[in-house]
Amino acid sequence: MNVIEATGLGKRYGSTQALRACSLAIPEGHVTALVGPNGAGKSTLLNLAVGLSAPSEGTLTVLGGRAPGSLAALDGIAFVAQDTPLYKHLSAGDMLHLTRNLNRCFDRAYAEARLAELGIPQKRKAGRLSGGQQAQLALTLALARRPRLLVLDEPVAMLDPIARHDFMASVLTAAVDDGVSVLLSSHVLAELERVADYLIVMSSGRIQVAGEVDDLLANHRVLTGPTAEACRYVERPVVQVGGGGAQAHLLVRATADTRSPRAGRRTRSASKSSPWPTCASPTPPRCPARSARAMTTRRR
């Protein structure tokens, strides 16, 4: 089952195209990270997935073919929006009560046990809890709905490193205990590497790449070498070009279909000896002609 499946998805706000031509299928049982700079369309995509807004074009289904926002979908998805929205003047206990009454399914015993475990007093007003505790309270409310998919929009952006660690530990423990699939957006990349096993990279409203982290790591290489040679030799799809006049860094991709035995041999030869991978590129990167010396490949 795919927890989220989109085809040609687009979203327009007035004259702004926030999301365009997005197609993806996130399988069940992953912790998925949605990364990209501000304004890339992460929140737009999440809002569409939880049914807070409707797509302008394309289709989107959740939890194996259900329409986002339908009762069947809402019961299975819990969403914590950016900046952990809570009613600040309500006590933690009242927030539990409120959430229980606003939802068709709510595990009150679980929520109370979790708050006790975290040392969050039920009588305290939500607004007077620490940032980390507020995040944990919002997460508790979401998890007590016993969702199959937990969607978190920038959950750790406002937290200090220790609170971030604790929060992610809670999320991941829920993933182990209850088999919850997780989809979270973030621009704190450092932790994501350990947390996520499925990655979606977005920029300017498009999905740049999506897949299991292990596969993506295996299929991408950073090649460093003389700029003058780079034009001639690169054959794989070049994702990104960087570097100075003399030395260029190319992020190249070996997709499954271009992964011929030849490609494998080329990787080895590139890491060992000097020349850039051989063959002409249909779209050579722009590079000022200069000479240079050493080159290496390394995994990204």
Next chain:
Amino acid sequence: MSIGQQGSTSSGGSAGGSGAGPSPAGTPIEFRLDPATGVPTYLQLVHQVEHALRLGYLRPGDQLPKVRDVVASLAINPNTVSKAYRELETKGLIVGRPGQGTFISATLSQVTLPELSGLRRSLRSWLAKADTAGLDESGIVALVASELRDFYERRSGSPTRGGAAPGETEGVA
């Protein structure tokens, strides 16, 4: 191991709750991660188990922390832990018993514990000597690594073990 890492590990244990975090009673080892090394997380776990086996901290029958507890204390993806345990299982070092947990089934230590501590003592006195002579840590590691390589090359002509040795030495010291 950095201080920050330790701090976050212990705090994770307390927040993970309900017996989360490798408890002192349950399992003989606790994993830690070094974010600076660039070694993939699952390999760090594999290496730590192998390391503990080599030094005799882990013995056949010992239980490894449950996946859930490792996840709760390190805040890492559960699949990463499973991958590490799968790798160790493939190597024949551990065995999973359904419903009970994961246990050490083989050993990597080639000498007995008393022998090992004797060797450790003489190594420590050698280290003290090297230190007084003015070698710093990387100097010592370099010296040991090169001497180790020479030693094995001279003995068998296969220098393979020498490659892994510097890391180990670092861990011991």
